[in-house]
Amino acid sequence: MPALTAHRLLTDLAATQRRRLALAVACGLLESALALLAAALFAWVASALLVNHQPLARTAPLLALWLAALPLRGLFGYARETLAQNASLAVRKRLRRRLLDHLAELGPVAVAGHHTASLAYQAVEQIEALDGYFARFRVQLVLAVAVPLLVLGVTFYLDWLAAIFLLLAAPLIPLFMALVGMGAERLNREQFAAVSRLSGHFIDRVRSLTTLRLFGQTRRAGHSVHAAADGYRLRSMRTLRLAFLSSAVLEFFASAAIAVVAIYVGFGLLGYIEYGPADELTLFSGLLILLLAPEFFQPLRSLAQHYHDRAAALGAAERIAELLNQPVPANRRGDATHPAPASDKDLLVLDAASVAHPGRGTVLGPVTATVKRGDTVVVTGASGSGKSTLLQLAAGFVAPEEVGTCRRARNLRFAWMDQRPLLVHGTLADNLRLADPQADDAALTQALSSAHLGELLARLPQGLATPIGEHGAGLSGGQAQRLALARIFLSAAPLVLLDEPTARLDRHSEQAVMAALADLQAAGRTLMIATHHPALIRLASRRWQLDHGRLKELFHG
Known part of the structure; x- marks a missing residue:
């Protein structure tokens, strides 16, 4: 049987909650569809009032439908988050039970080769580090592909040149996510290893506190714990610095792309652009394109925000997979082939x-x-x-x-x-x-x-x-x-x-x-x-x- 890897472990765990995650994705798609509907209704009402000079009473049904779509979108968003959180909770419970069962199968002699503080950290903190991956990133990964395609299709129908602007800007975000992700994954692996060492270092000093006091070494031991904790602080700040820097870069590119679309729509409506479909722009189509542009980038921006959850999950899953790959002694497995003794005595x-x-x-x-x-x-x-x-x-x-x-x-x-x-x-x-x-x-x-x-x-x-x-x-x-x-x-x-x-x-x-x-x-x-x-x-x-x-x-x- 091939060794368990971090990617395979996360994939196998996700398969156990396929139904909940699929429902969460469906709720996310419905949430985005309602956002598109609300944007279309708002643009239609604005065009009817400002261009067609229709009375406000005639647009009241559309306004009522628009107002109804907003809370309904919130309900689907709540359902998406609840389903994903429940899936994450079930996955973490399942993995923690699997890890503890594996430790029980290994037996005390094999487990003695691992520091108790490190094992406790793996069973608690490292498994908890998978929460963001299943509660946010896994669902957002699907939405980051489906929702922009949906928005792109509607924009292409309204104005193919504006759709091309969005399409050209879209690959920049995944590109920077991949570049940042490689560094973040390495930093998270180092951070988890540092915390395991820090946990063992601290518990060893606590256990030896009486001996340290007898030999007058408590101050020196305190300095060593402080130095280890400060090293962990520096690693944590390095990881956060990378995450915030990547978010700033991604926000810049998304904002720049939206600004380009807004300039195109504005100059097109003023008649300064005569190329392609620009002279066919109306208040309805132009306003709808402007409202859809942020919706196009929102799933990608959310995915970028949660991309560090993936890096943290991969770093934690790698350490957990190493422990799960440790072979169980044959006589402690349920499939042991040696029969019981022939005599009842x-x-x-x-x-x-x-x-x-x-x-x-x-x-x-x-x-x-x-x-x-x-x-x-x-x-x-x-x-x-x-x-x-x-x-x-x-x-x-x-x-x-x-x-x-x-x-x-x-x-x-x-x-x-x-x-x-x-x-x-x-x-x-x-x-x-x-x-x-x-x-x-x-x-x-x-x-x-x-x-x-x-x-x-x-x-x-x-x-x-x-x-x-x-x-x-x-x-x-x-x-x-x-x-x-x-x-x-x-x-x-x-x-x-x-x-x-x-x-x-x-x-x-x-x-x-x-x-x-x-x-x-x-x-x-x-x-x-x-x-x-x-x-x-x-x-x-x-x-x-x-x-x-x-x-x-x-x-x-």
Whole structure:
């Protein structure tokens, strides 16, 4: 399948809202048709009053029709904008869902290669940058072709020489738009890259604020953030300067062309021009041509105003397409071809499975092993031997090489916990319900008790509504680890994967965590634990030893 490009991404997204965009174009055409009708009625009334000397009462029906056309034109304009905005909103929702689904399919290991601030910026700001393209530019692109052709046809019928003047001036606007667009697209790409870097730079400084204060580097860090922000300001002003300059040039050419038509009509009506159809000009035809000349250029001028929306959308879509082009590991796709294990007792079957990372070669394997229901498998080995990679392979976060296979029980659910459990800014209940959003307070309390946090809960005045900060701020390391264990009790997942669950804990917290793990073991859960801790090794019914990615089973109890 060919790689997704920015142009193809925008085209595919537009195809999902073809009906709304087509209706928006139809409303725009009707709006322009009413503008032409209003101009013709006004010219007819003026000619009847000033040339034919008809009484005002006889022109009243035409005046009433002219007055009715004006608000009706506004209604069609409102409908056009509403339909285009709704199409843009639907497209952005669809793309954001697609991007988040793709990130979920990639898994945490692949996503870890991207800065969280950059991913957040892509999922929010860069997708929002597509708004102008679908809400304004896409519809205006069609109107900028259809409406001038319609006006040109009417003008040619009235006076072919005036139509030639309009036709000669028309290509200048698209020409300058193309020249400006190439520069604007490049600037927008640079601007989006600069914002991604600025986001990562700022969030890194915020996360490291305590360390910076300890070493007295806060002022220097502030200067670095200020310098990065000032660089972004300069890029933004460069982009705006180009946009305003291009608009001024395009307005000049449109105004000059309208002035030429006005001079021609004026001198033609005065009889100073005898060439071509000039001597046939009347007040009606001359006034109508003058009224139609701005309508001829208005769609092109609007397209020029929205042309920077196209440049911004292409710059954003290019970065989004790069992320969507990142391949999903085979074992995380819905079309994975490896069948489930033959035995219902087998949760996980590894058959000559190997894992390789770019630039590092093979870091695990080949591994051939089976994990059965109720096993407690402890994986030991030196740092860098592949323990964490083995757990990631078991979870499906990474894919094995094409030669080996990793088969899991059908619809296998697993729970994951490592040395730094994920805790979000919110309450205790919010963090627990990450495992089971429908759990009631009684289930949450029972899960905390199972993780040996019952005493802590009893001491908290707000109970489950007690707020905690991001990364567990307000809790000790042991309490944060046991809160993550409480989520495992709440999840009821049959397979539990734990990566160094007792690292950096004091003795009391270690004992509480080990007691909770023993309870999970007694409940029949299947545990896979990567650890060096002797007490956790004693929990094992099976022990695997990893040495430079090669697995050896030391005992099978």
